[in-house]
Amino acid sequence: MVVAPRVLRQTFPGDHPVQWRTASPLWAVLQPRTDNPVFAQPAMLRFTTDTFMEDFLTVATETPTRLWEWQVQKETWRKPAPIPSLRLAPGQTPSTPPTQMLDDPALQNEPLKLYQPAHQRYYLVAANLVCRIPGLPDKTLKTTQRETVSFVVRRLLTVNKVLQEHAFVNGFWQPVEPALLQSLKAGEQTFPMFPVTYTQRADGYARRMFSGLIPVSNREAFLNAGLQSKATGDSVVETEGDRRDRLLTLLQVDVVAPWRNINQSRIQEDRTLVESWSKLEAGRRNELLASVHLAQDKLQSVSWYVLLDLAYYLRDYLPAVWNRLEISPDTPVPTGTPGKALLDTLQSTTFKLETSENFNTFMVLQNKFSGVSDPTGRTSLAKALKDVYAARVHLENATAPYSYQSPAGWPASQFLLCGNGVNSLVNGGDLDLLVFVQRIRDALTALPPDANQRLPLVPTAPTLIKSQNEANYDNDLFLIRCVYERPNCPPSVHPTVVSEPTQRFQMASYFDPDAPARPIRIPMPIDTSPAGLRKFAKNTMFVMSDSLACQVEKARDLTFGDLVLSVLPWPFHKDFSASAGGCPSGTLSFGKICTFSIPIITICALILLIIIVSLLDLIFKWVPFLIFCLPLPGLKAKK
Incomplete structure (x- = not known):
């Protein structure tokens, strides 16, 4: 028993x-x-x-x-x-417990x-x-x-x-x-x-x-x-100041940061233009004009989308300001109107596009990015916001990139956020001290959003600073x-x-240098010849919309030579085709489901890893610590 x-x-x-x-x-x-x-x-x-x-x-x-x-x-x-x-082996006796763990x-x-x-x-x-x-x-x-x-x-x-x-x-x-x-x-x-x-x-x-x-x-x-x-x-009761800080953070994420990036792109384009002008012979400056137009179209396209996000922001969180802009954007604002400083700034910030096609004049090419100083016929930022909002349906549904040669459907006002005088609104080191941010802050103080309005969940600067101070990794x-x-x-x-x-x-953290390393083995394809690679099943599927499928097809048309020429200086420089960024609007297109071979993708990933590591070794000096190989006798692709 x-x-x-x-x-x-x-x-x-x-x-x-x-x-x-x-x-x-x-x-x-x-x-x-x-x-x-x-x-x-x-x-x-x-x-x-x-x-x-x-x-x-x-x-x-x-x-x-x-x-x-x-x-x-x-x-x-x-x-x-x-x-x-x-488990102990047969006949093995347990170890004697120590008097103290050492x-x-x-x-x-x-x-x-x-x-x-x-x-x-x-x-x-x-x-x-x-x-x-x-x-x-x-x-x-x-x-x-x-x-x-x-x-x-x-x-x-x-x-x-x-x-x-x-x-x-x-x-x-x-x-x-x-x-x-x-x-x-x-x-x-x-x-x-x-x-x-x-x-x-x-x-x-x-x-x-x-x-x-x-x-x-x-x-x-x-x-x-x-x-x-x-x-x-x-x-937790959120104060009016907390809500204002949250909205200012949203402004910096959705509007100010992309706006500043547009300014940086313009600086790079200016630098490229100066170098190209000095190296390119006069007979080929018409090619330089075409390259400038491509860069201008790109800056204009992203400027419109940033302006659209700004219009949405004003509509949702400063409706009184937005209503005045939508009705009469350039009408003077009476004294004492809440948000007057912001409205005045939007009306006084203006831009005028360079329309001359004189490619033999360096100033004309440079003005394609900065605008002209002619005081007549200028477009205010307030008017540009109204026009962009009016064209929001086209902007949200566009599949082809903007081209100055086919502006149909795009906003009526061409307004570059990197233009002279416009870019100064967000230039500076401290984001909180930027002119544009200060104007928005003053407007939010005078016209606070309704206490019951739901605001986006974004980390505010005070919260991030407090969290960083409290983390104390020591x-x-x-x-x-x-x-x-x-x-x-x-x-x-x-x-x-x-x-x-x-x-x-x-x-210990995940990347603790003392941490034991879990053994990870990634077997690569053994037979990498065409005869061997063709045998693998294509069982990995990518589902692509019509827009992405068209862009992938355009990318497949590019060659390695196109990539090299696109980054070379003049006179060897050659831009991508203007139609390489998307598909024509209104054409019949379909989405796709494409199958790929995982073994081939794995080989490409390994080769790209080696290339990227080798390039970045100029900065990190890490190649000596990356890899260690042992020979495996008998492991052959063909037996």
């Missing part, structure tokens, strides 16, 4: 103090138990395979006395900790690091919940009374030059008072633990320990979480405490039982 092992649990009458102790299979290693502080600390176990949970259960249930071999130790990929064998002497002064699952490292915390009576029997959980066990991760941050524990509450770190370290803060995040029952070989009793997976993969969330001096409610020490909760009992009678802390540790 098979007799089930007896479970050593609380069977004595009355209530007894409950406490956390390290995992019971390790008790035999800890001598003496009475004054050894590790006996009161939850244990941390390290596993090195993706089957870590099965491995842990196998060791805990079959050979629990060997669990000490999986205790966490300091290690690096150059000095890895020993990896114990899951780290590699070279790592004694280094902090303990827990590595990521991507490094093939998994860590468990393990402890026993026992009654403080002779024999330390396991405490039975009364699940019907909602009793639970879990663990918390706490961070050590410097406060007044002293390391202080902080609890993770609602996504923030809150300080824990020194007198309340062994208590649970309200709302503190807990992580689950699960029971594991095993049989003690010495007396035949079954014991139960609790374990949980340490969330090392949460490192970035932990380190980037902000600080809170005290608990706050879940609801303070990256953590510890773990196990928790036993009895929510149905009054805290004065049966308070929450929180364990002593584990040893302190750091959580």
